Amino acid sequence: MVTITDVAREAGVSKTTVSYVISRNPRISEETAKRVRGAMAKLGYVVNHSARALSTSKTMTLGLQVNAAENKRVSLTRGAYLCELADFARQNGYDLLLMSNRNGVEGIRDMASAGKVDGLILMDVTCEDPRVDAAIEAGIPTVLLGLPDDPKGLDEVDTDFERAARELISLFKRKGHREIALVHTPEGSLGKGANFAVRFRRSVMDEAEAMGITLHVPPRQDWNMPPAEKLRDVLTRYPDISGVIIDDDNTIISTPQVLLELGVSVPDDLSVAVVVPDVLREQMHIPYAAIDINLPAVAQEAVEMMVRRIEHADAPSVTRLVGQPLTDLGSVKTL
Missing domain, CATH: 3.40.50.2300 (Response regulator)
Structure with a gap:
């Protein structure tokens, strides 16, 4: 089994530096972090989330709640988002817990009382989403994947x-x-x-x-x-x-x-x-x-925004709109 010592040796850094990279400590330069992540990928190193949770008093799990009550139909976009979010959560050292509750507010309250997650990403955000108030009341660090009419101070990200x-x-x-x-x-x-x-x-x-x-x-x-x-x-x-x-x-x-x-x-x-x-x-x-x-870009921004919020709970809220290019394949005729 590949250990943190193996990763440190491959990357030419100390075990402490590898640990800092895994926990996204800001004192590590991006160049060093890339070298360590490259060594992890090369060796097939997998973060032991259970061990990290014991040492950091965190669950090392992000919750992802879809709005089952308002979105009952099959959505290819939603499915693709789930895969991208799970991948970027893993890259940041977190597991992703998918939660689908017909009563989204009740689901958030249950999640908070059970202490299942360190942070929460809300998908399928509606204009007047009652889960916004529920997340604030629960005190869970939360990122909205979508822009409600009033985010009430929560971080939000979406396509422009x-x-x-x-x-x-x-x-x-x-x-x-x-x-x-x-x-x-x-x-x-x-x-x-x-x-x-x-x-x-x-x-x-x-x-x-x-x-x-x-x-x-x-x-x-x-x-x-x-x-x-x-x-x-x-x-x-x-x-x-x-x-x-x-x-x-x-x-x-x-x-x-x-x-x-x-x-x-x-x-x-x-x-x-x-x-x-x-x-x-x-x-x-x-x-x-x-x-x-660009689903990967939006998903990456959502996860990284979530991790920043967990680490800096009192930082000002932010809104990110990810712009996308127009690909013209000639299907619009000149009249």
Whole structure:
């Protein structure tokens, strides 16, 4: 079994330095930390979290709570986030405990009373998320993966969906489009919708209005239609549109087949642009212009923000919006 002594010898440092790197002690330079982490990876060294917990009076576990009550459908994006968050937690010396409770507030209270975790990351954040107050009352260091209307002093991180909306509408504007539609992801219940979806919809609508583009958004009840039916409905409902923006990953995946069945050619008959995690677009060969959501970058920021909060409980709260590039694959036609 590889020991901390082996890592120290391989990296050319002391055992104390290796221990400091594992615990993310700020006195260690980034160059030294990279050398130690490289030695750990080369030798296959695995941190003994139980031993660390005994020596530091910490659980060395981060809690991750998804909002089961508001998000019952399968989400490829959420699944990809879980993998990335678990990986970055491990890299920072923590285990990740997934917690799904239909009553998120009750789940947070149970977690706090049991002392199961050192910090908590909340996913699927809604506009008026009651878990924000619960986390504050429980006194657990907390990071919000999403931006509620009022974070009440908690740290928060997310994709910059406002910038994404601006870049996509600008693309259609530059290409001469005047009338397009949004094929939208479900937001959840009225007034408690998933914040990322609400922010993107509002931003797309505002940008389209500012740039003089007519943007059609189907009625709220249609956002929960099956993915293939959702796109068909938009094309039938708005026959004069020249393009669509799609922000629902399940609909994005079904779009090539739906358009093939309808005999619609991209971009000759219809221009298409999407918002999708970069890993999904690349692995599933999605052929459309896209704002690539960099899930690893957002997940890394969430975990590192969580670790900083655990180590510096009184530091000022921060908000991070991770901007993403537009990848233009030629699926938006110049009119």
